[in-house]
Amino acid sequence: xxxxxxxxxxxxxxxxxxxxxxxxxxxxxxxxxxxxxxxxxxxxxxxxxxxxxxxxxxxxxxxxxxxxxxxxxxxxxxxxxxxxxxxxxxxxxxxxxxxxxxxxxxxxxxxxxxxxxxxxxxxxxxxxxxxxxxxxxxxxxxxxxxxxxxxxxxxxxxxxxxxxxxxxxxxxxxxxxxxxxxxxxxxxxxxxxxxxxxxxxxxxxxxxxxxxxxxxxxxxxxxxxxxxxxxxxxxxxxxxxxxxxxxxxxxxxxxxxxxxxxxxxxxxxxxxxxxxxxxxxxxxxxxxxxxxxxxxxxxxxxxxxxxxxxxxxxxxxxxxxxxxxxxxxxxxxxxxxxxxxxxxxxxxxxxxxxxxxxxxxxxxxxxxxxxxxxxxxxxxxxxxxxxxxxxxxxxxxxxxxxxxx
Numbered sequence: 001x002x003x004x005x006x007x008x009x010x011x012x013x014x015x016x017x018x019x020x021x022x023x024x025x026x027x028x029x030x031x032x033x034x035x036x037x038x039x040x041x042x043x044x045x046x047x048x049x050x051x052x053x054x055x056x057x058x059x060x061x062x063x064x065x066x067x068x069x070x071x072x073x074x075x076x077x078x079x080x081x082x083x084x085x086x087x088x089x090x091x092x093x094x095x096x097x098x099x100x101x102x103x104x105x106x107x108x109x110x111x112x113x114x115x116x117x118x119x120x121x122x123x124x125x126x127x128x129x130x131x132x133x134x135x136x137x138x139x140x141x142x143x144x145x146x147x148x149x150x151x152x153x154x155x156x157x158x159x160x161x162x163x164x165x166x167x168x169x170x171x172x173x174x175x176x177x178x179x180x181x182x183x184x185x186x187x188x189x190x191x192x193x194x195x196x197x198x199x200x201x202x203x204x205x206x207x208x209x210x211x212x213x214x215x216x217x218x219x220x221x222x223x224x225x226x227x228x229x230x231x232x233x234x235x236x237x238x239x240x241x242x243x244x245x246x247x248x249x250x251x252x253x254x255x256x257x258x259x260x261x262x263x264x265x266x267x268x269x270x271x272x273x274x275x276x277x278x279x280x281x282x283x284x285x286x287x288x289x290x291x292x293x294x295x296x297x298x299x300x301x302x303x304x305x306x307x308x309x310x311x312x313x314x315x316x317x318x319x320x321x322x323x324x325x326x327x328x329x330x331x332x333x334x335x336x337x338x339x340x341x342x343x344x345x346x347x348x349x350x351x352x353x354x355x356x357x358x359x360x361x362x363x364x365x366x367x368x369x370x371x372x373x374x375x376x377x378x379x380x381x382x383x384x385x386x387x388x389x390x391x392x393x394x395x396x397x398x399x400x401x402x403x404x405x
Contacts, residue, residue, distance in 0.1 A: 032056075043067035051075040071096065090140035092164065097199040099138035109197045110137040111144075111205045115179075116252060119190070119210035120237075127182040128237040129157075129244075130209055131252050134195065135174035136165035145196040146177060147203075153189035153213050154181045163195075178250055180241065183213040236260070 032044035033056075040049040040056035043066070047056035051069070055078040058068035064080070070087070071077040076094035077087025086098035086107040100106035115132040122128055136142050144163040150156055157180035166172040179193070190211040194203040240251040 043069075053078055092141065092143040092198060095199040097140065097142075097197075099140050099142065101140070108200060109142045109204050111135065111142075111195060112137055113193075113195070113205055113207050115193070115207060115209060119212070121212040121214065122183050122234055122237075123214050124183050124186060126234060126238070127180065127241060128234075129181065129241055130179040130193075131250060132177045132179065132193065132207070133174060134163065134165070134177060134205075135168075137168050139167055141166050143198045144204075145198070147194040147196065148179060148191060148209075149194065150181070150191035150211075151189045153183065153185045153187045154211055155184055156181045176250055178244070179209070181211070183211070186213050186215050188212055232257075 031046035032040075033047035036046075036048060038046050038048040038056065039052075040047040040054060042054045042056075044056040044062065047062070048059075049055065049069070050057050050072045051074060053069065053075045055067075055069035056062065057072040058064055058070075062068050064070045069078045070080040074087070074096060076091070077089050077096050079088045080086065080098070081088055081101050082098070082104040084098065084104040084107055086096050086101075087094065088098060088101045090097050090099075090101075097109075098107045099109045112135045113132060115130045117130070120128050120130070134144065142165050144165065145161065146159050146163065148156055148159060159179070160177070163175050163177070164172075165175060183189075188210070190209045193207050193209055195205040197204045236256045240256045243249075243251045243256070
């Protein structure tokens, strides 16, 4: 047991000795700057790194061409391809950004800016705004900080703290900036709008914005005033500001004026179409009513008029239904004059069929009240009342025996 412990102790001592002698050699192989204290990790290991960005400081044996830090004092930059003194790193928090990293003659950010309208004229107490479009013309992204330095007389609204734009030609390479203000005192005001870039101590772009504030009461002039659209433009500006606040979208004067012009035109067209449609419906209804009236009139014209026929016409017309005598006498004398023609004495007749046939007269005693009316010549006044069953026709209605034969 004792010999075994001695063996383990000797093995441990030998291992510790080997590690003690080999570790410096391995460390020396991993350290690119032996004997010099440093903590670089990217281009070289263990070399001096002043700014602590991981890239070693250049020395006589290691230059920027080999990969040393081109900006040993600036942590946000370490490479410079075109050698103009501005770094290739384009992150928004970097400084000394080269916005054209392959052109030694260009390094500053390039912008294009346009504001609409270029100036304003408005009375005291009124509000309006400028709508500016800013676009990045550089090859790397840029972060801008806008500043509006105004003169006395206007009160400006809040500006965004930063505007991030992508590289030129990429989506998001431009943005719109709304500058709201309120006129407070008469005079010439306005000022300069600056755009600053995070890596540049000087503004990279500026644009002048003019504002003329007039008194609320216009001054009289002896000369004829030239008519202008300023009142309409002021109203449009106020409406655009109100619509922008309520909807969250930017409305400019041109869009509001377009709505004011096109809106009534659209309403007029809709009104005309509606009026035309109603008129067409009214005409169609009148035509239908007229056609219905004409159809009723044609039906009335087609219906035959009822004509009263004489006794002779009734005797010759087989289609005429049998009618009762209208003078109240229910008996008659008569004879056939020719085929289809008879001579009839008023009464109810048993019609004969051959010529010269005598009528079979039906007789009936009638009350005087049943046969007489006002203006009638009663035939019963001339009848001899010697027999109830022997009915006689008045002499003026009788036919001679020669006629009957």
